[in-house]
Amino acid sequence: MNSRLSRVGAWLHARAENLLVAMLATMFAAFILQIVFRYVINLPIGWTHEISVILWLWIVLFGTAFVVRDSEEIRFDILYGAASDKWRRVMVVISAAALVVLFTISLPAVIDYITFMKVQKTAYLKIRFDWLFSIYGIFAVAMIVRQLWLGYRAIWGSAPEAFDPTKAGSGV
Incomplete structure (x- = not known):
């Protein structure tokens, strides 16, 4: 039972890491988009900043709760x-x-x-x-x-x- 539980735990940990990577990639894309719109097109947009702040909050707390190991x-x-x-x-x-x-x-x-x-x-x-x-x-x-x-x-x-x-x- 312990080996099965360990496999399930490892699988869940890997999916949590995948979700964290997806959040970080989305935040990075929004950040780049914000730079392009503000400095290249000269048309500042606010939702990119908002999504970056939201994702940063979720990345830190979700990552600490489910991805970062005690060590x-x-x-x-x-x-x-x-x-x-x-x-x-x-x-x-x-x-x-x-x-x-x-x-x-x-x-x-x-x-x-x-x-x-x-x-x-x-x-x-x-x-x-x-x-x-x-x-x-x-x-x-x-x-x-x-x-x-x-x-x-x-x-x-x-x-x-x-x-x-x-x-x-x-x-x-």
Whole structure:
């Protein structure tokens, strides 16, 4: 069952990466189009800026929620790398617990704000703001689940790996 679950997880991760690439390509195309219209044709258009901002918001939050692995997250590497396995576990549990508490406390207000924003739309594309900001609610729930999993693994699973600067890369 675990190997099947791993395959499904890997497939979903790959599709999330594909969606992220599509969003980035669309944002880039809108950006180039904006430059061409503004500086070549001398006819500024606003919807390209709007779509670029919207996609940037979605790229950052969607990517962090579903594509970026824990090992690719930013840490205070000086302290974390110098710590023993036991202390790395303690650091992971403390940070996971703090993030779960903070995201959980903020979640009702986040959902309330997102649902409140249905009354406004974007200037050019007329997209409701609740649809645009819904990614933050998804991000918050994904972070709660991720941190619960990391805390669980740190307590009952294997110790988090120490950072090895010789294996550092761009995530590719």
